[in-house]
Amino acid sequence: MKRTFWIWLVLFGWFTALGPGEAFEGKPNVILIVLDDLGYHDLGIQGSEDVKSPNIDKLATDGVRFTDGYAPHHFCGPSRSGLFSGTYPFRIGAAFNAPKDYWDKTVGLPLDVEILPQTMKKAGYRTYCVGKWHLGHTADHHPKNRGFDGFFGFLGGSWNYTLSEIYDEELDDFDYMYRGFQRVEGITYATDDFTDAAISYISKSRRLEEPFFLYLAYNAPHAPFTAKISDLDLSIPEDRIQHVGMITAVDRGVRRIRAYLEQIGLTEETLIIFSNDNGGHADGANNEPLKSFKSSYRDGGLRVPWFLTWPGVIDREQTFSCAVTHLDIYPTLQNLAQVPLDDRNPALVGVDLMPFIKKVGEDDPVNSGHPHSFIAFGGPDDEGISRGVLREGPWKLLVSRDGVTPPKLYNLVADIGEKTNLAGVYPIKTARMLNDWREWNRDNIPPVYARERAPNPLRLELSVVENKLTTTPGFPISFQATGSSTEGESVDYYWETFVPSRIYAANFRDVWTKGVTSTGRRQSSIAITYPFAGDYIVRVNIETERWVLWKDVQIEVTSD
Template sequence: MQRLLFILLIAVSFLTINGQKKKSPNVLIILSDDQGWGDVGFNGCTDIPTPNLDALAKDGVICSQGYASHPYCSPSRAGLLSGRYQHRFGHECNLPYEDAKADDGLPLDELMMSEVLKKHDFQTCAIGKWHLGDSINYWPNKRGFDDWFGFWGGGLSYWGEPKKGRGPMGGVLRDGKPVPMSEITYLTDDFSDAAVEYIDEYSKNDKPFFMYLAYNAPHSPIHATKQYTDMVSHIEDGYRAAYAAMVVGMDVGVGKVIQKLKEEGEYENTIIFYYSDNGAATNGARSEPYRGHKGMLFEGGIRVPFSVTWKGNIKGGQVYDKAVSALDIFPTVLAATDVKCPKNKELDGVNLLPYFNGEVNKAPHNTLFWRYSDGAGYAVLKGKYKMVMSGFKNIEFFLFDIEKDPYEHTNLASAKPEILKELEKEYKDWNRGTVPGLWTDPHAANISKEVEKRESFIRKATAGERKK
């Protein structure tokens, strides 16, 4: 009898201990598309209301110097999900617009965050814009995601119509199968609702989940519902107002997702990253106060809205002012979930948790790098100095003191040639560990056109000047 009681006590103790054991935290990455640094309230935006994003950021850390790894869409996403500079495996251009080959995409031998987490028993889902390969073998369901609701290309009508000539498979898909147009309302709302539904499903079991919620908002085309345009009726510039409505729609959706996490008791057990894949496009968005826009290596093209929230594990109400990168998300996720990095996987980022929690006071990065293909330009940030080589401006070199001149108004290249030379060497050393792009795109040419358009305005403005 005593032996039986002893066995029962041991069993009860075992069950109690295991019942108290907390499952691994969930991971939620919320990615906006072409959103400017200045287009969110937590960075000081006053005309676009983003109360849900602001509340999320207030619960965590605002990274005021948070960077994307590339100034436009597809390469930036490749860097995020691989945790490595996309230049190491040739994904430094957007997928070709019309003639992508079957093997154009994030290389299949490049291990992705989703694949690592799935191997560790996470439920995984991708929602929204993919843009990492047009062919079926490159789609999310083949890259570590159990569930997928979204589209594979770089852009789509928010009303869900496939691009001309692509047929139903070029529209919104659920696990690789076309979603009837009758089930689509407005993509931003549909993606938010899908996220809520997946959370409802996943929270019914004990497995943690990884959700990659990649909105295409506020990327062009500029489409919005009256519900959201009414919420920005105070903005008199119609171009800005239409864009702002898209941001507002995304903010409302994020609010629904966070509310669902709270209802299911998952909010405090979810590490949440929010950032934009690159800086503001020229569609009513704003990267102000920073110079430049999407496609440029000035701050406006790569410095983005960026926050990290893990309530109870990361102290809230912080503004972290040292440079961090989207490349840091992968190693931070591994640290938060206690998943070991595979031995054959070399990450380029760092675990940000000890920096956010005050355990490490130095900057997370000694240097950060950016590069276009085809010699169009590159940039290096080392300490307080940033070098930009711009092929758009006649192979001109720029050097900025980012601490004193974060808006990049004063070019120090001629005043500090020794610093410029040092950063050039840093770039050349880093560049040896990269490969040429596997395909090309017209993005560099498009930026050149934008630069020429600017110069044409200047020429027109000064045409009547009389010389003294």
């Protein structure tokens, strides 16, 4: 009885905090777990016969399972852009996966958009990113420059699970695993390494006595399909065995994380959100009973497993069957983080889901209605043709090529597999929903960046005055840069100098060795004086509003 009374007091304070009243003291820790290409049917709790996922399943039974939960898009990059921005991917031009590009600042989640980790950081959280990023490669797009205090993972869209670096044949370049700005060696199996990093960050935040927001983006079960031998179930058919084994590794990670939270006494202070970035892939995932796979606007490309667990606050074994979207995660966490009303992100389009979820000690949720009158997807491609979906209650309108191909209408309650097109049976409903989708689509914009890298228009030459590559401590050495843009823009100069071991960090932020002085760092020429002997790299960066380019020269400072 006393426990129920105390819970009611906490919940009353929490709901007051979400309105004009004063906030309660505690803020929940948040672990947001996002898998990559998991099938809708690929968990035991989702009905799978061959996937054993007891620890992930327990996340669902310990809280609420959203049966009609949708990702913002049907493939990786735009979906994550929607999750982090809290708005429709096509509202911000994030229509494509960001190609690998260190020079073009438009390639990735737009830099002028406030994103979830920045908001959580403002609210006093320690923020950590583990795993797959896939939201841009430039220095400004790096997770540590977009609101995260710590980062362990990779920047691109996929990773070989047992390697620390991967050669990119197309670009004749390497991709790397990073800790912060530094490259990491010694990767064992990425899924297990990501779990290790997650636990390490939780431990660090606990020592700092600050609430934490942990984004744990496992790349499993995305290709390349590489399971540990010990995770393989030999009774599973060949076309599924690797895929299922990779899920087993994630399930082990979930068990370890929850066990650690229990060990340090943070179970009831931690909200865990578990989901997937888009529908399962066609090479082994199971999306039954949904139609199609990743990269499709059918529900098999958009609807995802999604659970929310907060022991002691959220009541157990709930099933929520109204349509919800990952765009609801940002406003939900913004409220739980008690961000002041005048400092909240005004661009969010989702809703706070907590009032729709039954709490411990409640007979019913605070709000028993539908979170959304409709949810929508899609927008214009680089050819100006719009595609997308409108989901309204049980009805789904599929717009394949607006103005070119007639739309299709499905009743997902009666026909979850989208087998029977009802557009001809309900022409008035079809026309109305199409008009609603077009009205919604008016605010979407064409892609900000292309599928492929654009050529860099910047040109840069770097020279050492009098070809002098050596100097002694206390004697300046001079450098001259000549930069230009074929697009006619003026360029800005930024100089760095550092020891060779810091070259990886210099790729992502300004690095200047302590004690080194110069005549300036923002002109086309510079004189640098080193107090100590050693090898150094001098780098000049040139930059316009969109483009970045740099060049290096190595010098020697001798004591002779």
